[in-house]
Every structure is written in structure tokens, then in C-alpha cells.
Amino acid sequence: MVDVDAFKTEIAPPRKIHPKVEEMKTTGKLFLTNKLALVGFTITSFYFILAILDAIYPQYLGVANDSTYLSWVPGGTPTTIQPSQLLSPSLTPAGGWMFILGTTFYNMPIFPAMLAALKFDLGYSLAIVMIGGGIGVVIGVISGYMGGIVDEVMMRVTDIFFSVPFLVLAIAFLFVFGHVLSSVVYALIIIWWPIYARLTRGQALSTKAMNYVESARAAGSSKLRNIFVHVLPNVLSPVYVQFSLDLGTIVLIFSTLDFLGIVNGNPNVPELGSLIVAQGNGLSWLIAGYWWPAIIPGIFLLIFTISINLMGDGLRDVLDPKLRR
Amino acid sequence: MFLTPNLGGKRLAEINKENIQVRVRVDNLRTRFFTSKGIVKAIDNLSLNLLEGETYGIVGESGSGKSVTATSIMDLIPDPPGRITRGSIFIDGFNILSGYDKHVRIIAKSETNVKFRRRKRLIRKHNYIISGIRGKKIAMVFQEPFLSLNPVLTIGEQIEEAILLHSRVSIANSIIRRETMARKDVEKFVEGILAQPDISTRKKMINRWVNEFGVPDIERSLNDLFENSTDDSFITEEAFALAEAEKTGINLDQIYTARGYFDLLDRLHETNLQLIEAEATGNEEAVQRFRDEEHELKSALFKEYFSYSIQRRFLKRVYEKPFKDVARRRAIELLDLVNIAGSERVLDSYPHELSGGMQQRSMIAMALSSNPRILIADEPTTSLDVTTQAQILELFKDISRESNMSILFITHDLAVVAEMCNRVGVMYGGNLVEEGTVSSMFKDAKHPYTTGLMNSIPRAERRFDKSQRLESIPGTVPNLITPPSGCRFHPRCKFKMDICSEKKPKLVEIEQGHKVACFLYSDEIEEEIPDDFYVVPKNEETEEKLFNEAEGVTQ
Amino acid sequence: MINEVGDENVILYVSGLKKYFPIYGGLAGVKGYVKALDDVTFALKEGESLGVVGETGCGKTTLGRTILDLIEATEGNVYFNIPREIMRRVISLEEKATSLLEKGKTEEDSEMKDVLKELNPLRKKHSIPRMGGRDLIKLRKYMQPVFQDPFSSLDPRKIVREIIGEPMKVLLKMKTNEILVKEKEIIEEIGLSEDHLYRFPHEFSGGQRQRIGIARAISIEPKLLVLDEPTSALDVSVQAQILNILRDLQSRRGLSYIFISHHLNVIRMMADRVAVMYLGKIVELSSTEELFTDMLHPYTKALLSAIPIPDPEAKISRIVLEGEIPSPSDPPKGCHFHPRCPVAMKNCGWSPRNLSGPLTSMLDPIRNQEAKTIVGVEEIEVDEDGNKLQIIFAESTPVNDRHLQTIRDLVEKESLQKNGVVFKAIKEISLNPEANSVVIEMIQSDTPHLREVRKGHFVSCLLYDYNYYDQETSREESNAPELYSNNQ
Ligand SMILES: Nc1ncnc2c1ncn2[C@@H]1O[C@H](COP(=O)(O)OP(=O)(O)OP(=O)(O)O)[C@@H](O)[C@H]1O
Ligand SMILES: Nc1ncnc2c1ncn2[C@@H]1O[C@H](COP(=O)(O)OP(=O)(O)OP(=O)(O)O)[C@@H](O)[C@H]1O
Ligand code: SF4
Ligand code: SF4
Numbered sequence A: 001m002v003d004v005d006a007f008k009t010e011i012a013p014p015r016k017i018h019p020k021v022e023e024m025k026t027t028g029k030l031f032l033t034n035k036l037a038l039v040g041f042t043i044t045s046f047y048f049i050l051a052i053l054d055a056i057y058p059q060y061l062g063v064a065n066d067s068t069y070l071s072w073v074p075g076g077t078p079t080t081i082q083p084s085q086l087l088s089p090s091l092t093p094a095g096g097w098m099f100i101l102g103t104t105f106y107n108m109p110i111f112p113a114m115l116a117a118l119k120f121d122l123g124y125s126l127a128i129v130m131i132g133g134g135i136g137v138v139i140g141v142i143s144g145y146m147g148g149i150v151d152e153v154m155m156r157v158t159d160i161f162f163s164v165p166f167l168v169l170a171i172a173f174l175f176v177f178g179h180v181l182s183s184v185v186y187a188l189i190i191i192w193w194p195i196y197a198r199l200t201r202g203q204a205l206s207t208k209a210m211n212y213v214e215s216a217r218a219a220g221s222s223k224l225r226n227i228f229v230h231v232l233p234n235v236l237s238p239v240y241v242q243f244s245l246d247l248g249t250i251v252l253i254f255s256t257l258d259f260l261g262i263v264n265g266n267p268n269v270p271e272l273g274s275l276i277v278a279q280g281n282g283l284s285w286l287i288a289g290y291w292w293p294a295i296i297p298g299i300f301l302l303i304f305t306i307s308i309n310l311m312g313d314g315l316r317d318v319l320d321p322k323l324r325r
Numbered sequence B: 001m002f003l004t005p006n007l008g009g010k011r012l013a014e015i016n017k018e019n020i021q022v023r024v025r026v027d028n029l030r031t032r033f034f035t036s037k038g039i040v041k042a043i044d045n046l047s048l049n050l051l052e053g054e055t056y057g058i059v060g061e062s063g064s065g066k067s068v069t070a071t072s073i074m075d076l077i078p079d080p081p082g083r084i085t086r087g088s089i090f091i092d093g094f095n096i097l098s099g100y101d102k103h104v105r106i107i108a109k110s111e112t113n114v115k116f117r118r119r120k121r122l123i124r125k126h127n128y129i130i131s132g133i134r135g136k137k138i139a140m141v142f143q144e145p146f147l148s149l150n151p152v153l154t155i156g157e158q159i160e161e162a163i164l165l166h167s168r169v170s171i172a173n174s175i176i177r178r179e180t181m182a183r184k185d186v187e188k189f190v191e192g193i194l195a196q197p198d199i200s201t202r203k204k205m206i207n208r209w210v211n212e213f214g215v216p217d218i219e220r221s222l223n224d225l226f227e228n229s230t231d232d233s234f235i236t237e238e239a240f241a242l243a244e245a246e247k248t249g250i251n252l253d254q255i256y257t258a259r260g261y262f263d264l265l266d267r268l269h270e271t272n273l274q275l276i277e278a279e280a281t282g283n284e285e286a287v288q289r290f291r292d293e294e295h296e297l298k299s300a301l302f303k304e305y306f307s308y309s310i311q312r313r314f315l316k317r318v319y320e321k322p323f324k325d326v327a328r329r330r331a332i333e334l335l336d337l338v339n340i341a342g343s344e345r346v347l348d349s350y351p352h353e354l355s356g357g358m359q360q361r362s363m364i365a366m367a368l369s370s371n372p373r374i375l376i377a378d379e380p381t382t383s384l385d386v387t388t389q390a391q392i393l394e395l396f397k398d399i400s401r402e403s404n405m406s407i408l409f410i411t412h413d414l415a416v417v418a419e420m421c422n423r424v425g426v427m428y429g430g431n432l433v434e435e436g437t438v439s440s441m442f443k444d445a446k447h448p449y450t451t452g453l454m455n456s457i458p459r460a461e462r463r464f465d466k467s468q469r470l471e472s473i474p475g476t477v478p479n480l481i482t483p484p485s486g487c488r489f490h491p492r493c494k495f496k497m498d499i500c501s502e503k504k505p506k507l508v509e510i511e512q513g514h515k516v517a518c519f520l521y522s523d524e525i526e527e528e529i530p531d532d533f534y535v536v537p538k539n540e541e542t543e544e545k546l547f548n549e550a551e552g553v554t555q
Numbered sequence C: 001m002i003n004e005v006g007d008e009n010v011i012l013y014v015s016g017l018k019k020y021f022p023i024y025g026g027l028a029g030v031k032g033y034v035k036a037l038d039d040v041t042f043a044l045k046e047g048e049s050l051g052v053v054g055e056t057g058c059g060k061t062t063l064g065r066t067i068l069d070l071i072e073a074t075e076g077n078v079y080f081n082i083p084r085e086i087m088r089r090v091i092s093l094e095e096k097a098t099s100l101l102e103k104g105k106t107e108e109d110s111e112m113k114d115v116l117k118e119l120n121p122l123r124k125k126h127s128i129p130r131m132g133g134r135d136l137i138k139l140r141k142y143m144q145p146v147f148q149d150p151f152s153s154l155d156p157r158k159i160v161r162e163i164i165g166e167p168m169k170v171l172l173k174m175k176t177n178e179i180l181v182k183e184k185e186i187i188e189e190i191g192l193s194e195d196h197l198y199r200f201p202h203e204f205s206g207g208q209r210q211r212i213g214i215a216r217a218i219s220i221e222p223k224l225l226v227l228d229e230p231t232s233a234l235d236v237s238v239q240a241q242i243l244n245i246l247r248d249l250q251s252r253r254g255l256s257y258i259f260i261s262h263h264l265n266v267i268r269m270m271a272d273r274v275a276v277m278y279l280g281k282i283v284e285l286s287s288t289e290e291l292f293t294d295m296l297h298p299y300t301k302a303l304l305s306a307i308p309i310p311d312p313e314a315k316i317s318r319i320v321l322e323g324e325i326p327s328p329s330d331p332p333k334g335c336h337f338h339p340r341c342p343v344a345m346k347n348c349g350w351s352p353r354n355l356s357g358p359l360t361s362m363l364d365p366i367r368n369q370e371a372k373t374i375v376g377v378e379e380i381e382v383d384e385d386g387n388k389l390q391i392i393f394a395e396s397t398p399v400n401d402r403h404l405q406t407i408r409d410l411v412e413k414e415s416l417q418k419n420g421v422v423f424k425a426i427k428e429i430s431l432n433p434e435a436n437s438v439v440i441e442m443i444q445s446d447t448p449h450l451r452e453v454r455k456g457h458f459v460s461c462l463l464y465d466y467n468y469y470d471q472e473t474s475r476e477e478s479n480a481p482e483l484y485s486n487n488q
């Protein structure tokens, strides 16, 4: 036994829960102390819950088949209407609570349409961030860790993708795959992963130089194991932040494209942007004093983007290793 | 070495006559870390003075608060979780902590439940003020070179950045002087040198001149010239020809614009310091004057900003190149100064491609890049071999002698302290427990902790048996969340008395220049001032609960 | 030369190890090489600790990392943990090959062929740099590193249990519960408690982290630990604890250590033998006591003279090394230490580029009054390969015998001055009327090799190279420098 007397001073009491859980708890606590982040988090989760609920129980919120707006059109057949025929928002709507936020084109209730659009937008956004982020992180980590020629080649490829202007690609895809939203999704995946690749590569480069990676190699850890067990967990914090911010950004991009009418394939596909323009009538209606078809979905989108940004900033604060010990 | 005269320090120091000799004065410093496990009382009522031109050593076990003291003086305590909660730090007579307590309000309901209210605008302003002081007057060599260097930038990029951050004006000046050099400048210089009989002073003067005039490449030739000739017209002729050949004929307009812009920035900072000082002393008239001045500078800066930064944005290569060139040459010079061989290669290397000693010396070079008047060196030679260490220590001594630089030298190595320092402070558990001149400390250490430290040095003179073990002070450094009551050393002290666990000994001078905090030498008790950020509990019950909570978390 | 292993088992034998790092840049992609390790040879006995000291950047860390195969060696062999008989055979063969190479034999030589015929299969099978990945994993069980920096050597996202358990999991493929049992045992052994297994590294102090690093390294019961400055980040009292732990471990488990440190006092305590490195080479290797009391190499003398003494009144008479610090990317010829060596001799490696500087100032009329008679020097051309310098004169001043004589006189005079050894290394000064120049030819320099000058005391310095001394005297007598250069 070695100098036992010398080491008996303790640091903290024995633990009852696993330290990793405790670590998460402290991170959570720290996150919750930031008021703005908390607000952002709450609202964002509310949106997600709405979208999920709508996905699971569409029958309560609208109509079972909601892959187009048409399912909410009263009577089932779309008829172009005058703005004066629109129902305005009211707390005691005539047609039932679905009409609480009024109606928009085809005299369709805004509330369920917004939910369907949200589900749609969030779903695509998640898919893009997860696929793009996944590809990007893996490529970035490998590239950063391996270095040398692998890095060179991978980063050149990344640069090429990075330099493709999004709109050009999106338009090209719209031509190739047709005027549907999924074309934009493909384009976005292709545009998005290089961001993550660069982010993680930089982190991986600095992590790789740490001695613990070296001692893992001395312990027989293979390259692959090193990359995924030692380097990856240490580069993820900024990725999480980017992830959360991008969720919002992508929804915004969708809506913008739809708003501008670039994805002009089928205006009946639920999407927040198309809801705002209300089949191109939105703004003219707005000027004429019929504000709700444009303003309500607009505010809905605005709140979402702001809150997800607040959340991302909060995350950055807690996940930044410089701010913690 | 290029030693540019310091501008800011003097005037400020003169305002506060009392501090003219004291470079850094730390008064009752108290630093806390608010962690999830409790509040770490890292520094408690620490006072020390760093005099002009002296080297002050801080020793103590790991975790005794040496680095926290250093980072507090630099105002680089990571916030959150750390915060200086009390005290003042005068750097050249300017209290960098003035108004500090207004920036953040801390409300501690218990050890683990602490809330902060930050006033972001004040903090931003404070950071701007401090960052100027940090670059120009005080620099720091950090303890872990590898962790403090940026792994994805080359050493060269990092040193150049540090140089450009603080010496743009002087670089611009030297370029302008070089390009507009006239015969009479050289004549004046030659006259001055010839009037100086002492060779080493001459060398220094030449060195200063070539750097001032941006022609360091000809320093050697000038030295030779003066060594071998006394004919002033001949020397002038030669020197002028040499200097003339150095001119590059760049467009000076850009340089003037850049200089104007950065000069304004510097002056604004200066005015801000004076304003704060005037506000602190309550001199209404001065406050008004400096306010006006600040306002004027700001509007001038606003104009310059557009003309300069727009030009720079579009002509980045052209605008930056002359500065980058000078910075690179200075970086090479600095690396040579710290004895790194093959400086060109090292500049283009990433930190992980260098040996531990090279990383450490690069850090030293970076700290010296702004010719600081005060250097805080946190274990700057741990990964150097003894010959290189001796050279670096020699370098520190030289600079300290030549430009009166004060050094706060933190180290574990008592041998280095013996060689390097004028005075030593011993830290334990966040307190200064002994302070004195080096010779009195080594000959006659008083505090039981200091004597323990002295005994655990492995000495080469002694032969060691394989079975023999080194002496070490039993026990470990206390946990500073719940530090021991009274004298913080009492759980490990051989001479512990009853009073030791109850009252805290005061640091008192027991001999000329030798202070000790221990009841063996004096009975003086230090008043313990409780932290003022704890919220007073409403009734006894909650107090009890809070107390238990604090205890439970940390025991 | 390491035949002196006696009866003890050699656990590690390093032979001719080289590591060159490429420097990227320039047109060709690679500008040159940093010779971080240049021909390092030594043996380590079982249960022994070898201290490694030297200037920063001389390649100590690289040595440790190359032995552990964390970086790939450029050349050379490392034999570790092979059966005793084979080890002996390998050592004798490697030594034979080295001495043959030193004598200038090439691979085509019949003697060399014989040696290589036996050696090559052994190398392939047992030498770490040439080994396949699977064999290497087997060896990794027996050797482990401990790093200098306790802050960057533990993964911040893993708890201590995972950190210590990693080698056992990956190398020994042990089951989780077995690992846990073992971990509890080890963590007690290094003086921490079981509870510490469930903490993150950032919850520990530097000394405790270093102990965790050691625990991890010894968890798989290795035979060799490479300790790269294990205590330099720690304060004296923690350092004492760690050193005590390391010593106890050694006496209990018979570990071998390669102990890299700048703290010569620590080295003196910990090491049985010490290797002193300079610019990628071992320049002295001997038992610790002998090294500290009776060092031979001039660099070692300078190094040991610089040990700071913890006493402010002590007068340290340091040997100050003058001269430019050489860069490992462009090491000096001959003995790497010669530009800074206070006792350098004329054949220690002076080359034309060392001479050109002093020659310029010798001919500088401003500096040297006597050189005034030599006018019209245009430039000094260095021919590194031909070992020559040319002092080229301007067209208008044709060279003549008077020039030659003056230069000879000047050289003679300079060579007697304090730093004038380099002028002694001039073999011949002659006229070259065609190029209108004076040609200065230098003697061939010699490269010192690590030689055993006393029992168990190896030095790489021409002062102690008796071979060389014999030749030197005979050459001076017979006045036949050719003999010497033949031997090169
Ligand atoms: N960022 C931080 N968060 C929480 N506690 C901290 C932080 N930085 C320092 N501390 C605590 O402050 C105390 C003093 O630490 P400091 O780094 O000053 O020690 P030191 O004397 O420099 O030791 P060493 O010799 O190891 O460098 C320690 O107890 C440490 O745990
Ligand atoms: N990955 C690398 N790429 C390029 N050069 C390297 C690399 N690693 C080390 N070197 C170079 O090899 C030389 C030897 O470095 P090494 O780290 O072995 O020195 P050292 O003896 O350990 O020094 P110290 O005592 O300062 O730690 C240095 O010149 C260094 O710049
Ligand atoms: S005050 Fe008491 S406990 Fe503290 S050092 Fe002195 S004798 Fe020891
Ligand atoms: S061989 Fe020996 S004497 Fe010659 S330079 Fe090298 S160390 Fe000095």
C-alpha cells in the first residue's frame, strides 16, 4: 500500500446515480437557469408536440387524410372564393373549434391547415438535418482524424459542395425531380452536410492532438474505435447547437421558397409558406384588410424561428466547454 | 529585442503618487468559483505588492491558488463559474476592479443555489478597458502551453496576431520613418552613438534605432561599422547607403490611414482610463474634460472607421501585407530570443508538431511580443531542460534589468525560485502564509508548511537509496469548498495548537521584510469577513436547512 | 557494443532507430526533414529504469512514441519482449551489422550478406516497426505510456472507470465484471478509493490525474512503462508521492521504465542508467552514479553544470554553451555538438559553411587591419560537397602568391585565437588562377560513434574515441592525411 495516509482527503460524497446521468442533470439545470433559453425550449417543444399529436391523431385535429390541403375544404371540392367570403378568427366560431383562427383560400380552416403544414415542415427539416448532419459529422470526423491525403480529398469534395449555390441546385432539382417539395429536400441535404463536415473537422483536428487519443492507441484502440469512441463524443457539443439552429433555418427556407413561389408545383401541399401567401392572394387580401390568412401563419412561423434560436443560444452557453469545468 | 517606450503607465501612476514604485498592488483579493458542487473559496483576502523591476515568486502546492491569483490579476477568471468578489487590483496605479461589484449581482441562497444578475453593457465596457491594459502593460505566460495554444493555427499565425493586436501604430511609424528617412536622421543618430563611449550601451542604442526606423536587417552591419571606425562622415555615408537600400517604396498613404485609425483607438482607450480614474476620485472638472475628449475622439473615430475599414475590406492584401511582413520578422526575432532553433520552420508548424519545450517557449515569445512592463509567468519553464531553462531565466533577468520589467513568477521548483526571485510568497489553500526575501526564506523558513515544502525537494547532492522514500507533507491540499476553519493548514500541521482550528492567524511582519501567518510566531488574529452575497435566511429553520444542505453536498 | 548484458535478461533492444518528420512546403512538396531521431541504439534490462535526458526538442518524446509504435519509425528496429535466446542472437547480429556498416561495407558485401541472411527473417518477425498489426496488438499488452500533461491525457467525456478499463477491454478482451474487480484493486494500489472510479477527470487535481494515468498503464500488467516527464507538471510534494508510487511498483512487479525527464535530480533518484541525448542521438550512456560523478561528454558536462540549486546563495558555475543552437532540420556535420562544444577539435565536423562566416570577418578590412592588403574580394563561394571554399577576386585584381601568403598568415593567426579551431580544420590553401580565386580545402571531418570507453559507459565523442586518437597521432607523425580520409 502506498502512502495511504497522504490521500485520504476526499473530494465529494460517494455517488448514488451514474455520473453521466448526473452530468446531464447538471447540464439540464444550467440550461434551465437561462430564462430566455427556457422560454425558447418550451415553445419549441410545444410546436413539436403539436406536430407529433397531429401526426398520431389526425382525426381529432382535422381529417385523416391530410397529404393535401384539400382534405379540409368544406364539401371536399375546392372552389375559388372571394375574400369577403372568408371567415374571420373568432373565439366562438360557427363551424366548430377548427375555425377558431378563421379560414383561408377555398374557405379552408387555418388552424388544422397550419398544424398539417407544421408537421410537414418539421418532418422534412428533421430529416434534412439528421441525414445531412449525420453524413457531415462522419465525414468531418474521419477527415480530421485521418489527416493527410484522406483529409485533402474529403475536404476538396466538401468545398465543391459548399460552393454550389443553393438556389441553382434547388432549381436544377426542381426541373429534374419535378416541382415538388421533395426536390428541395434533396437539394438541401446536399447543401447542408458540408457545414457539419467543416464544423466537426475543425473540432476533430484539435481533439486528435490531445494525448488521450494517443494513449488510447497505446491501449490497442483501432483507428475506427478511436474515431467513434474518443474523438466523436468530444466534437459533438457545437454540432448539437448547430443542429438546433438549423432546424429553424430550414423551416424558414422552405417557407421562403414557397412564399416566393419557387416550388410552384402543387400549392395544395401543406406548407407554412404557401399558407402565408394563400395561393398568391395573401398579400392582396392583406392590403384589402383581410389580414388573418397571411398574418396568423406568419406569426406562427416567426414565433417558431425565434424560440428555436433562443434555445440554440442557450444550448451553446451550456455546452461550450470553456464555460464549464 | 525591440523596446518601445511605454506611454500610458507614467501619467496614470503620477496621479497616484503613492503607488509610483508599486507596479501591481493586490488588496484583500477574494475570488470564488460557483460550481455545481458548491462555492470554491479559491482566494481569500490575499494582498501582495509587485514592485518595479522585481521578480516575485509564488510557490505552493498544486491547488493552492497560484494560477487563480495570476488570472485574477489579469482579470481572466473564467466567468462563469468564477468571479472576483472583493478587493482591488492596482496596475500602475489604475484599479482594474473599480466598479467591478456593480457588474454582477450575486445572490447565493445556498452553496449550490446561486443566481447571477449581469449588466451586460457595463461588462462589455469593462472588458474593452481591460483588454487594452492587458495587451500593453501586462502579459501572461499560461501554465499549460498546449491547451493555451490554438491547435488549428500555426505558431506563426498566433504570434503575428498577438503582435498586430498591440503594435500596429508602432509598426506603422517604423515603416513611415524608414520610407521617409533623410540624411539628417542618420547624421543625428551617428552623432549620438559616437558621443557614447560605452560599447554595450552603443549596441542597445543601435538596436533601438534600427527598430524605430524599421531597418533591423542592417543592425549587424551598423555594429561592425561603429566597431571599426570613428570617422563620422564615413560612417554616416555608409549607414545612409545601407538604410537607403532598405527602402521598399510602398505607398505611404495606406500606412498613414492605418496609423491614424489605430492611433485614435489607442488614444480613446487612454482617455477612457483617465475618465474612470477621474470618476473614482470624484474630480468633477477632470471628469467633464475627459468626457469631452472622449466624445471628440469617438466622433473622429467614427469618420476614420469608414474611410479605413472600407478600404481595408476591399484591399485587404495590399493593406495588410506591410504589417504582416513586419510582424513575421518580429515573430522570428522573438523565437530567436527564446532560443528556438530553426525559427522559420517552427513558425509554420502547428502546436502538436512541436516538442513540449518549444510550445512553452512559443508561449513566452507571445507574451513578450508586446514589450509588457509586467509579466506574469505561470510555471513558464516546466518542460524545459536545465540548460534551456537557465537561458530563459537569464533572458527574463535581462529584460527585467534593461526595461525594469516586473515579473510575477509562479513555480513549483524552489531551485528556480532561489535563482530567479527577489522575494517569495508561499501560498496555501488560497492564502498567503509566508512572504519574505529569498535569502531569508531559504535560510530561515518559519511557517510549518514552508519548511515541509523545503524538505520534499529531491536534491542531487544527496545519493538516494532505492529503498529510501522522499519526504512529503502528509495529507492533501484542502478542499476549498469547505476549507478548514481557522488556520487552513491545521489538519496537516505538526505544531497544531487549540487556537489554530478556531481563529485565523494574520499575516504579520515578524522580521524586517518577512511576514508569516502562524500562531507560533504571533497572536494576531485576522478578522474573517463573511461573503456578502449570501442571502440572509428568513428564520432559524431555513438557516439550519441551508447549513445542512451546504454541509451535505461537500462532506 | 551492448554485449555487456551479462546474464540479465534484455527486455527491450533498440537498434539504429531513426525518425524523420517531413517538412512540407516548397515546390516539391517536401522541403526537408526534421531528424528527430537519428540512429539511436540501446538495450534495456528487465527491471531496470533508463533515464533519458537532453535538451528540449532533442527527440526524447519521439523516442518514446516510436518505441511504442505510436508513430512510425523511418528506419531501424525495436525488439521487445522476445525469448532470451533469440534476443541475444538478435543483439549480436545487429551489432555485427552495425559495425560492418560503420566500416563502410554495403549490403552486397559477402560478410554483410551472411549477417543479413540470418537477421532479416528475425527482423521481420520480431522488430516492432516491421511487424503486422496483429502481432503488435499482442505486444501492446506489455508496454504502456504515461504522458507528461495530466490535463490532456485523460478523455474528458469518460469516467475514470472507462478510462482505466480501456486497455483491459481492448487488449485483454476481459469481461466487464472482471475489469471492475481489477480496477478496484488497482485504484487502491495507487492510493485512491473505489468511489473515485465514478468521477470525471475534471474532478481531480493534477497529481490525482497523473495517478489515474499510471493506474491505467499498469492495469494490464505491462513489463515496460514509457514515462514521458510524468512529474513535471506537478508540485514537489505530489511529485514525491508519484515517484514513491513508481518505485514501489517497480520493486513489487519488476517493471522496466524508460523515464524521460528534465529534472536531473529526479533522474538521479529514479534511474539505474541514464542516456543523454543531443539532437536525435544518444551521446552518453552510463550508470547513473557514474554519469553524475564522472561524466565524459562535453554536452553532459554543460547540462549537469546547469542544475539549479535550491539555495539562493549557491554559486553555480554553469558552462555556458555559446554558438548557434542547431536546428534538427539541418544538423551540423560530424559531431552534432561541435558548433557549441567548448573543447571541439579540428576534425569534429567543421565544414565550409562553418568557415565562411569567420573567413568573411577575417577578410573584412574594417574589422581586421591586416586584411587591408587584400583588396578586391568579391565573394566567398561554399562548395559543401567538395569540402572547399573559394575566395573569388574581382577581375581587376588578379590573384597572386602574395595574396596566398597573406591569407595563409592570417589563417595561421586566427587559428591560434580562442574560437579559432575552425581555422585549424583547413587542410590546404591554394591558388586557382583560372577562376581568379584562392581555394581553401578543409580536412575530412569525422563522425563520432557511441563507444564503450569504460565498462558500461558509452560516449559518442572523438575525445574518447581511442581509435581516432591512434590515427590522429600516426597521421601527425607520418603527415599523411590521406590515410585518415581513407578510413572515413
Ligand atoms: N474554473 C474553475 N472552476 C472551479 N474551481 C476552480 C477553477 N479554477 C480553479 N479552481 C479551483 O481553485 C483552486 C486553486 O486552483 P489553482 O489552479 O490556482 O491552483 P495552482 O496553485 O495553480 O495549482 P497548480 O500548481 O496545480 O497549477 C483549486 O482548488 C481549484 O479546484
Ligand atoms: N508530429 C510532428 N511533426 C513534425 N515534427 C515533429 C513532430 N513531432 C515532433 N517533431 C519535431 O521533432 C523534434 C523532437 O521533438 P520531441 O517532441 O521528440 O522533443 P523532446 O525531446 O521531447 O523535447 P521536450 O523536452 O521539449 O519535450 C522537434 O524538433 C519537433 O519539432
Ligand atoms: S497556525 Fe497553527 S496550524 Fe497553522 S501553521 Fe501555525 S501552528 Fe500550524
Ligand atoms: S566530438 Fe567531442 S570534442 Fe568534438 S565537438 Fe563533439 S563533443 Fe566536442
Ligand SMILES: [Mg+2]
Residues within 6 Å of the ligand: B066, B067, B068, B143, B378
Ligand atoms: Mg497553476
Ligand SMILES: [Mg+2]
Residues within 6 Å of the ligand: B355, B356, B357, C060, C061, C062
Ligand atoms: Mg517531450
